[in-house]
Amino acid sequence: xxxxxxxxxxxxxxxxxxxxxxxxxxxxxxxxxxxxxxxxxxxxxxxxxxxxxxxxxxxxxxxxxxxxxxxxxxxxxxxxxxxxxxxxxxxxxxxxxxxxxxxxxxxxxxxxxxxxxxxxxxxxxxxxxxxxxxxxxxxxxxxxxxxxxxxxxxxxxxxxxxxxxxxxxxxxxxxxxxxxxxxxxxxxxxxxxxxxxxxxxxxxxxxxxxxxxxxxxxxxxxxxxxxxxxxxxxxxxxxxxxxxxxxxxxxxxxxxxxxxxxxxxxxxxxxxxxxxxxxxxxxxxxxxxxxxxxxxxxxxxx
Numbered sequence: 001x002x003x004x005x006x007x008x009x010x011x012x013x014x015x016x017x018x019x020x021x022x023x024x025x026x027x028x029x030x031x032x033x034x035x036x037x038x039x040x041x042x043x044x045x046x047x048x049x050x051x052x053x054x055x056x057x058x059x060x061x062x063x064x065x066x067x068x069x070x071x072x073x074x075x076x077x078x079x080x081x082x083x084x085x086x087x088x089x090x091x092x093x094x095x096x097x098x099x100x101x102x103x104x105x106x107x108x109x110x111x112x113x114x115x116x117x118x119x120x121x122x123x124x125x126x127x128x129x130x131x132x133x134x135x136x137x138x139x140x141x142x143x144x145x146x147x148x149x150x151x152x153x154x155x156x157x158x159x160x161x162x163x164x165x166x167x168x169x170x171x172x173x174x175x176x177x178x179x180x181x182x183x184x185x186x187x188x189x190x191x192x193x194x195x196x197x198x199x200x201x202x203x204x205x206x207x208x209x210x211x212x213x214x215x216x217x218x219x220x221x222x223x224x225x226x227x228x229x230x231x232x233x234x235x236x237x238x239x240x241x242x243x244x245x246x247x248x249x250x251x252x253x254x255x256x257x258x259x260x261x262x263x264x265x266x267x268x269x270x271x272x273x274x275x276x277x278x279x280x281x282x283x284x285x286x287x288x289x290x291x292x293x294x295x296x297x298x299x300x301x302x
Contacts, residue, residue, distance in 0.1 A: 024097040025111050028080060029073030035282045036076070039195070041068035042288030043188045044165030049292060050184060050245060050299040053173025060125070060172055064165065067122035074115035075141055075161075081108050082145035090206040130172035137164040152218040155196040159189035180244040184295075187237030191291075194230030194262075195284040197223065198269065201277040223271050231262040238291065242298045254294035261287050 015023055015032050030036050044064040048057060080087065080098045087099035097103035103111075123131055140161045147154035166188050170181045193215060200207070200216035201223065207214055219226035235255060242251040265283060270276040 024102040025107075028077050028097045028103055028108060028111060029115065030076045031073065035285055037065075037069045037072040038285040038288060039192075040072045040162050040165065041065050042285075042292060043163045043185075044068060044169045045288075045292050046184060046188070046295045047166040047169025047171075047175070047181075048173055049169075049295040050180065050241065051170040051173040051175030052299050053169075053175075054296055054300055057173045060169070063122050063125045064169065067119055068165070070115045070118040070122070074112050074119065075144075077108050077112045077115065078141070079145045081105055081112075086210060086212060089210045090203060092203060092206070126168070126172050127174075130168050133171050134164075134168045137161065137168075140164065148212050148214065150213075152213045153193075153215050154213065155193045155200065155215040156189070158196055159192035162192045163188035178244055180241045183237045183241035183244065187234045187241065190230045190234035190237060191284075191287075194227045194234065195281055195287075197227050197230070198265070198277050199281040201271055202274040224266060224269055227269065228266045231266060235259050235262065238294070242294065246298050246301060251294075251298050254297050255291070258287055258290035258294060261290055 015026050018026055026032065041064065044067075045061060048054065048060055048064070053060065077098075080096050083093075084096075084098045084105070087093035087096050093099060098105065098108050123134055126134065140157070144154070144157055144161055147157040151157070163185050166185050167181065170184070175181060197215040197219065200214040203212070204214070204216050206212075207217060215226070216223055235258070238258075239252055239255055242254065245251075261283070265280050265287075268276075269280055
């Protein structure tokens, strides 16, 4: 890579204000890197909005945001426990608290438990069917850290996990039957594969050295075309979901800002530049907001 990798965990922002003993735990849950919980949250918000619950269930937007923050944190801690040996061999992740020894495995497990208890409070705010669906995601979450060891497409598994909130949000607000939800979910999976492939570009050399598989390595020199295909697939599936809710050509206009943003990501992507890959990955926070706007407009009018 042409750019030096910043360490994955840094003492910056509000973390500098925390007592020294608390900082490793905040870093472990990635509280210094909000992009992760935004990316987990947006599919939740899409499901709520397209399912028609923006007004009737507006408080769930806040509950699910809290849930995304704590459960993303718990997932990161669990991932770091499982990956501690691999993380120690990769420059960007060697400073992670478990890999570096700043937090013991026992301490990390207790931290997972505490974060999960907060997640339980959020879970109890959901209707029973949505609770059941939310709990079903735990099996996918538990398997994810092992995917990079057995498949070239761990990003597809991450797509299943990070898109699950769309199912929970839709069911929580009593969204209707039909193809809208499957199309929304599938579109989110394609989006996740695209942006996480960009993220994996930062580690492509280290991953090759330690034997970690990724879609970025699988795509090789065709990574820009591969990401473009993922994003195009996501947009087509989302357009289908919107059309299912409201069969009006104007729904495609609602997706135009998101389409332009994602196209810009691909057109300007520099695969060999780790800093550019990180910036493009982080810009998906805004892409998620643009998709949310489309889902909100169509779901409120459908």
